[in-house]
Amino acid sequence: MVQIRWMGPKIGVQVSGVDVRKLDDASFAPIYQAWLDHNVMVVTGQDLTIDEFLAYSRRFGTISPHPSKSTRHPDYPEITLLGVNKFDADGKLNQAIYRRGAEGWHTDGAYDVEPFKATQLYGVAIPSVGGDTLFASGYAAYDALPQRLKDRLEGVLGGFTYGGRRNSTALLNPEDRDLPPSMHPIIRTHRETGRKSLYFDPGKILFVEGAEKAESDDLLNELEHFMIQPDGEYRHKWAKGDIVIWDNRCSYHMAAGDYPPDQDRIHWRVSIKDWPAQGRLAAE
Numbered sequence: 001m002v003q004i005r006w007m008g009p010k011i012g013v014q015v016s017g018v019d020v021r022k023l024d025d026a027s028f029a030p031i032y033q034a035w036l037d038h039n040v041m042v043v044t045g046q047d048l049t050i051d052e053f054l055a056y057s058r059r060f061g062t063i064s065p066h067p068s069k070s071t072r073h074p075d076y077p078e079i080t081l082l083g084v085n086k087f088d089a090d091g092k093l094n095q096a097i098y099r100r101g102a103e104g105w106h107t108d109g110a111y112d113v114e115p116f117k118a119t120q121l122y123g124v125a126i127p128s129v130g131g132d133t134l135f136a137s138g139y140a141a142y143d144a145l146p147q148r149l150k151d152r153l154e155g156v157l158g159g160f161t162y163g164g165r166r167n168s169t170a171l172l173n174p175e176d177r178d179l180p181p182s183m184h185p186i187i188r189t190h191r192e193t194g195r196k197s198l199y200f201d202p203g204k205i206l207f208v209e210g211a212e213k214a215e216s217d218d219l220l221n222e223l224e225h226f227m228i229q230p231d232g233e234y235r236h237k238w239a240k241g242d243i244v245i246w247d248n249r250c251s252y253h254m255a256a257g258d259y260p261p262d263q264d265r266i267h268w269r270v271s272i273k274d275w276p277a278q279g280r281l282a283a284e
Helices: 025-038 050-057 138-144 147-153 213-224
Strands: 003-006 013-016 040-043 062-064 080-082 118-125 133-137 157-160 182-185 187-189 196-198 205-208 233-236 243-247 251-255 266-273
Touching (some): 013 025, 025 243, 138 251, 243 251
Antiparallel strands (some): 003 013, 040 243, 080 266, 133 233, 133 251, 157 182, 157 205, 187 196
């Protein structure tokens, strides 16, 4: 029997008692709506091949290969392999792979002209301790903004790149490291829910359009303090066979980066954009 239960007051929902390979459109509809309502959705107890994982992922949109070409699956470029080959040839731990996603709170794909609608992970190998993923609501962040910031940023665009102000581009091929910024609204209205969220990533946003550098930096530094609200958080402890999808349009996430390096933490990851008939830029 399918069960859907909230995981937190403002973010996170868990679906159990379902085999995602057997969902018809009618049974998928409430699951999709639960995801929209709660930003992050966990589906437990799955046993999938890559083809089955890809088929389920396509129910949410179009899969777009991640720009980090070096971590793509060799036979399935739509799949990013997380946690694989984390030791160099000399046995040294590669921190860029081990701590991928743990550098700070962020949203995926803001550097793209059409940002990622969602990211979905499937738990293939899970460490005995640690390795959690943390999530936070962009809706809660927007609600917490003082009115002066809401007024200042309504209709204002931010410039985003993969490396942001930190120039963190180690996982990109050299030819992909100097792309121009993509421009997106900092106050974003969700196309499907109609709710406003703070669309923000301190590791990817370069500047606030139309602001002098000093004001831009001050605004970005201030916004970072509002991202994470205590009643808008969910922390996921992984189990093998979990599928977790999050809505990049209205949430942030971060890997804990704290599992034993000698243990495996491996996920299949897909980046999802809107279906072609519905594809739009972030400004809606």
